[in-house]
Amino acid sequence: MTETSSELVTEKEIEELKIRVLKAKEFAYCPYSKFHVGCTILTKNGKYFNGCNVENASYPAGICAERTAITKAISxxxxxxxxxxxxxxxxxxxxxxxxxxxxIREFAGSNIHNGKSLQLPIIMFNNDASEKIIKTIDELLPNSFGPEDLFN
Ligand SMILES: [Zn+2]
Incomplete structure (x- = not known):
């Protein structure tokens, strides 16, 4: 992995994220897909926000775990x-x-440090969290469109 702000994330925080995201997945409301998804955000203030996918009988009304967690944090x-x-x-x-x-990219711009932006790390676990991959939002969504495009 290249230099990212994830270097500032401690092993203890990753262990805490693992515990919390496994718990978040348990609350998934997914009677249609039966595919459970959990998300946990750690803020720079040290707060954690969990989210899960919340499906709906009107399928497009459902929301992903990531956007559930982000909405909770922003609100x-x-x-x-x-x-x-x-x-x-x-x-x-x-x-x-x-x-x-x-x-996610909408809120990654505020993660600027050391002159770099869009380095917000996303840690992706497999189903039992025995394996993980870490990528930045810039790696997952390169050449992205963001708020600054509207104001420049
Ligand atoms: Zn999604």
Whole structure:
């Protein structure tokens, strides 16, 4: 992995994220897909926000775990994210869907440090969190469109 702000994330924090994101996945409301997804955000203020996928009989009304967690954090006044953890039922480490990548990217711009931006790390666990992959939002959504595009 290249130099990212994830270097500032401690092993203890990653262990805490693992515990919390596994718990978040348990609350997934997914009677239709039966595919559980959990997300945990650690903010720079040291707060954790969990989210799960919440499906709906009117399918498009459902929301992903990542956007659930982000919405919870934003609505509590927290928008400076240190790292985002994601977990699914897949035996492989799954990454956020396209819509969620765009929503994550919206708040990654505030993660600028050392002159770099869009280095917000996403830690993707496999189903039992025995394996993980860490990528930055810039790696998951390169050449992205963001708030600054509207104001320049
Ligand atoms: Zn999604």
């Amino acid at each position: 509590e006044g927290e928008k400076d994210f240190k790292i985002i953890a994601v977990i699914t039922d897949s035996i492989k480490c799954s990454s956020p869907c396209g819509i969620c990548r765009q929503v």
